[in-house]
Amino acid sequence: MSLVDVRNVWKRYPGKTVLENVRLEVDEHEFVTIVGASGCGKTTFLRMLLGEVEPCQGVIEIAGERLVPEPRADRGVVFQRYSVFPHLTVLGNVLLGLEFADSRVLGRTFGRRRRLAVDRAEAMLDRVGLLSSASNYPSQLSGGMQQRLALAQTLITEPSILLLDEPFGALDPGIRTDMHSLVRELHRELGLTVFMITHDISEGFSLGSRLLVFDKPRLDPHEPDLYGATITFDLPVGNRPDLDSVVENLNVT
Amino acid sequence: MRLLNRRPGNIGVVASAATPFVLALVVYVAASGVRLAENPDDKLLPSLVTVGEAIERVALTPDRRTGDYILWTDTAASLKRLFIGVGLAAAVGLAVGVPNGLLPWFGAFFSPWVRAMSMIPPLAILPILFIVFGIGELAKVMLIVLGTAPFLMRDIEQRVRELPREQLVKAQTLDGTTWQITLRVVLPQVLPRLVDGVRLSLGSAWLFLIAAEAIASTDGLGYRIFLVRRYLSMDVILPYVVWITLLAFLLDFALRRVNRRCFPWYGV
Ligand SMILES: Nc1ncnc2c1ncn2[C@@H]1O[C@H](COP(=O)(O)OP(=O)(O)OP(=O)(O)O)[C@@H](O)[C@H]1O
Ligand SMILES: [Mg+2]
Numbered sequence: 001m002s003l004v005d006v007r008n009v010w011k012r013y014p015g016k017t018v019l020e021n022v023r024l025e026v027d028e029h030e031f032v033t034i035v036g037a038s039g040c041g042k043t044t045f046l047r048m049l050l051g052e053v054e055p056c057q058g059v060i061e062i063a064g065e066r067l068v069p070e071p072r073a074d075r076g077v078v079f080q081r082y083s084v085f086p087h088l089t090v091l092g093n094v095l096l097g098l099e100f101a102d103s104r105v106l107g108r109t110f111g112r113r114r115r116l117a118v119d120r121a122e123a124m125l126d127r128v129g130l131l132s133s134a135s136n137y138p139s140q141l142s143g144g145m146q147q148r149l150a151l152a153q154t155l156i157t158e159p160s161i162l163l164l165d166e167p168f169g170a171l172d173p174g175i176r177t178d179m180h181s182l183v184r185e186l187h188r189e190l191g192l193t194v195f196m197i198t199h200d201i202s203e204g205f206s207l208g209s210r211l212l213v214f215d216k217p218r219l220d221p222h223e224p225d226l227y228g229a230t231i232t233f234d235l236p237v238g239n240r241p242d243l244d245s246v247v248e249n250l251n252v253t
Numbered sequence: 254m255r256l257l258n259r260r261p262g263n264i265g266v267v268a269s270a271a272t273p274f275v276l277a278l279v280v281y282v283a284a285s286g287v288r289l290a291e292n293p294d295d296k297l298l299p300s301l302v303t304v305g306e307a308i309e310r311v312a313l314t315p316d317r318r319t320g321d322y323i324l325w326t327d328t329a330a331s332l333k334r335l336f337i338g339v340g341l342a343a344a345v346g347l348a349v350g351v352p353n354g355l356l357p358w359f360g361a362f363f364s365p366w367v368r369a370m371s372m373i374p375p376l377a378i379l380p381i382l383f384i385v386f387g388i389g390e391l392a393k394v395m396l397i398v399l400g401t402a403p404f405l406m407r408d409i410e411q412r413v414r415e416l417p418r419e420q421l422v423k424a425q426t427l428d429g430t431t432w433q434i435t436l437r438v439v440l441p442q443v444l445p446r447l448v449d450g451v452r453l454s455l456g457s458a459w460l461f462l463i464a465a466e467a468i469a470s471t472d473g474l475g476y477r478i479f480l481v482r483r484y485l486s487m488d489v490i491l492p493y494v495v496w497i498t499l500l501a502f503l504l505d506f507a508l509r510r511v512n513r514r515c516f517p518w519y520g521v
Contacts, residue, residue: 050422050426052422070425071422071425071426072425072426072428073426073427073428075426076426077422077423077426079419079423081417081419082417082419082420082423083419083423084423085420085423085424085438085442086442086518087441087442087516087518087519088518096424096427096429096437097427097428099437100427100428100429100430100433100437101428104430104433105432106436107429107432107433107436107437108437137517137518138518139518150423153423153427154423154426154427157426157427157428159426
């Protein structure tokens, strides 16, 4: 059974169809990259997986259960912007998920439990290379650091699915490459299933194990909003675990 | 260099800021001198000496009847009303504005109501307040609350709605409950905005305070101004007005400091 099962999903807004008849099955540990023209409904699709937007028609199942239309802890997310909390320090941002889990009433932990949480958060910050900025506020970080913080904050609660909406769209190319290797490593280490939207086709090809192209199969030139987009291509690509080991072997020799 | 690129230096900033104040004082002294030369009993523009004597009378000499220093007891009475009134309004603003902005069902019930209530001119219902609450402290405080709370409720509601949708989604993916998200994500971000809202509403709070004191009171800065008006005592009214202005300025300054000190992440 596949982890994510999208069956004949439609999304319409008044006067326009955004997505039509989207079908997709994704297994655990896959790294799915999503490309498509601007405005074709990629973010809408991601927000449906998130539970923030409800399909008008069709079913989304995760691990065999129908998706509750509400964001849940099994699906972490990083947006292009606004993913971190400006009023919390870097450490505070990463602690938040742990504190939510630990204290239902105050949403805050104290004493020994807090020290344990801080240890975990610091280990996570170290993993993404932000430990030295732990006491800074997000506004004092660069764009790339903010996105790494957003990753750390999301991953601390151990989601099984990671949803990324153009997370590196605003970063310059050098930093983007660093982020690629980070995401690729985290994907492998934590056994995540990743969905990542990107505008950068080469990113789509190199980073993922599977590339989805969203496009409109039918287009009425007089009424472009009449038909919606769907998955027109579904390709196995670059970063496949089986290929990875081959590449590593090549590097060694 | 273009005019829009020329800036005053450090000394220039202070000097430019002080100039209009000094000028106003000079104009006043000159005008007062002219009028007093014509009629030494003129009350409209008392000389600085007369004003100084009046200040000494109200601020530094105990009142013959009560033994109080009038300016200080007036100030204490007024500030107490102002603080209680604005404090209550801020609490109400938070308690109604946050759920109005965050919870669709709550907002559906109360948001239109708040909008309608905020259209009532508070001074128009001042007589009702006096009838309902008597002419004691409560009515005066209530006028300030009713005068400033609607603005604060709407302002806070708006600020909560302005929080990026992404943040609330993110907090939910971290498994936060509505209550936890309110407590850890919404409230801390709204507090500095509340302080800003309070700063903005202090102006009308003073207005309602002075209006209420003018109509029904036995002490307070507004009461005093309207009392001595009967004797055309400009020598008392003018320092009182300056004093009220100074208090208002200091309050605004203090609140700005509070924001910078308590919420270092805000507005950077
Ligand atoms: N709440 C809404 N009401 C009406 N139309 C909407 C709404 N949300 C999205 N849309 C429409 O749905 C379409 C798809 O939007 P979406 O954000 O999913 O595109 P996208 O593929 O992510 O584009 P981009 O690559 O520019 O981010 C757009 O045309 C947008 O106008
Ligand atoms: Mg998008």
